[in-house]
Amino acid sequence: MTEKSPIPNDPDADIHDGGDEPAFEWMKPAPKSTAADARPAGAADAPRDSSKRAPKEGNAPAEPLAGQQPESRADRKAAEAAETGPEPALFAEPLPTSALQVRPPEAEVERRNHEREQAANAKPLAPRIFQVLLAVFYPVVLLILAIRAVASPLFLWVEYYRPGFPGDGYGFNADDRMTYGSYAVDYLTNWSGPRYLGDLVNQNGEKLFKEGEVAHMADVKTVILSAFGAGALMIIIGIIAMIYLRKRSTGGIRRGLFAGSIVTLVLIIGLGTLAALGWQQFFTDFHHIFFANGTWTFALDDTLIRLFPGQYWMDSGIAIGALVFLTALLTLIFTWPTRRRRGLPPRNEAAAEDAANTDTEAPVETGVPEK
Numbered sequence: 413m414t415e416k417s418p419i420p421n422d423p424d425a426d427i428h429d430g431g432d433e434p435a436f437e438w439m440k441p442a443p444k445s446t447a448a449d450a451r452p453a454g455a456a457d458a459p460r461d462s463s464k465r466a467p468k469e470g471n472a473p474a475e476p477l478a479g480q481q482p483e484s485r486a487d488r489k490a491a492e493a494a495e496t497g498p499e500p501a502l503f504a505e506p507l508p509t510s511a512l513q514v515r516p517p518e519a520e521v522e523r524r525n526h527e528r529e530q531a532a533n534a535k536p537l538a539p540r541i542f543q544v545l546l547a548v549f550y551p552v553v554l555l556i557l558a559i560r561a562v563a564s565p566l567f568l569w570v571e572y573y574r575p576g577f578p579g580d581g582y583g584f585n586a587d588d589r590m591t592y593g594s595y596a597v598d599y600l601t602n603w604s605g606p607r608y609l610g611d612l613v614n615q616n617g618e619k620l621f622k623e624g625e626v627a628h629m630a631d632v633k634t635v636i637l638s639a640f641g642a643g644a645l646m647i648i649i650g651i652i653a654m655i656y657l658r659k660r661s662t663g664g665i666r667r668g669l670f671a672g673s674i675v676t677l678v679l680i681i682g683l684g685t686l687a688a689l690g691w692q693q694f695f696t697d698f699h700h701i702f703f704a705n706g707t708w709t710f711a712l713d714d715t716l717i718r719l720f721p722g723q724y725w726m727d728s729g730i731a732i733g734a735l736v737f738l739t740a741l742l743t744l745i746f747t748w749p750t751r752r753r754r755g756l757p758p759r760n761e762a763a764a765e766d767a768a769n770t771d772t773e774a775p776v777e778t779g780v781p782e783k
Contacts, residue, residue, distance in 0.1 A: 536660070536661075538656070538660070539656075539657060539660055539661035539664050542653035542656055542657055542661075542664065542668065543653075543657065543661075543664055543667055543668040543671070544668075545649060545650070545653050545668075546650055546653055546654070546657075546665070546668030546669060546671075546672055547668050547669075547671035547672040547675060548672070548675075549646040549647075549649065549650050549672070550650075550668075550669060550672025550673065550675070550676060550740075550743075551672060551675050551676035551679055551736070551740070552642075552643065552646060553643050553646050553647060553650065554676055554735075554736045554739055554740065555732070555736055556639050556640060556642070556643035557643070557735075558731075558732040558735040558736050558739075559636075559639070559732060560601075560640065561731075561735060562728050562731050562732055562735075563597055563600055563601065563636065564597065565590075565593075565594045565597060565598075567728070567731065568589075568590060568593045568594060568597060569590060571724055571727060572586045572589050572590055572593070573586060577723060577724075578721055578723055580718045582713055582718055584718055584719070589718075589719055592612070592620060592715065592719055593719045593720070595608070595609065595612060596609065596629065596716070596719060596720075599629060599633060600629070600632060600633050600636045601636070601637075601640075606626050606627075606629075606630050609621045609625075609626050609629055610623070610626045620715055621715050621716070622714065622715075624707070624710070625710065625714060625715060625716050627707065628703070628707055628708050628710075628716070629716075631702075631703055631707065631708075635702050653668070666747045666749070667747075667749075669743055669747045670743075670744065670747040670748070670749065672740075672743070673740045673741070673743040673744040673747065674744065676736060676739075676740035676743075677737065677740050677741065677744065680733055680736050680737045680740065681737075683733070684733050684737075687729060687733075691726060691729075695725060
């Protein structure tokens, strides 16, 4: 065969064999320095040809040999990113919590701590207001209820038939007094006009009450009904206060009634002392407060004096004071701030707990002898 003769066809021969020139550009081996720099730190390559690996020591990751191309697509992307470098950020947005890392000035910290302590120690204003209302209304309501109990036919019957009550020197017996006195007491609490008393006549057909007496009873009725209306309003407000305190303030009702009972006892003791020192002066000053001069003084033979002598008003004052005093005293006893009512443990349990806390906080002996 000559050099010009054709080459026989070999089925295993690659007619496109171009020597060491790779068929694709990416198959070209990278320079030694570029391949070493492009490999990301800590990345472990897994080449398929184990014969081309560099020898490893221990568990160190295998490094590709010089001229070896990363065989996975992720490795190639990482190598390209290492060559080009990171893209410059256009702008840097602060983190949402970056402001929390800035400590405010000391003055601002102290101000916030002070406001926080005040908010923790502050108590709501509404419970205090309702407790004060209970304390103020309680003695007034008790006084009005006691007056209502005395201004009744039952108290009249007790007075007229009790031993030692002075009789009428002008002809009224106990039955006459009970009949006519009941009309006068009923007039104070009903809604009838002055004719309710002005049209009454005695056994002789004469008017039982004079015009001056009827006018004074009308004035007394105005004072009594006004007091009863004020008392009813105070009771309604007191019930509202109790409902509110029961829901919003533990022990608020008890504290309000306790303070009201103390105020009531002080007032009753003071007024009782004044009345005992001079009843006539006390009775006169009381009428000067509510009635004009000359409208409440009558002769001894007038019907009002015969039905309601001085002893009756003295007994009425004692009865009113006793009812108010006993009720306030019972309220004081039942609302006394004991440890159980205040929600505190008994004294023996508290002492045992304090002793246990003292033993717990005692210093531990180290065993070193004292010098």
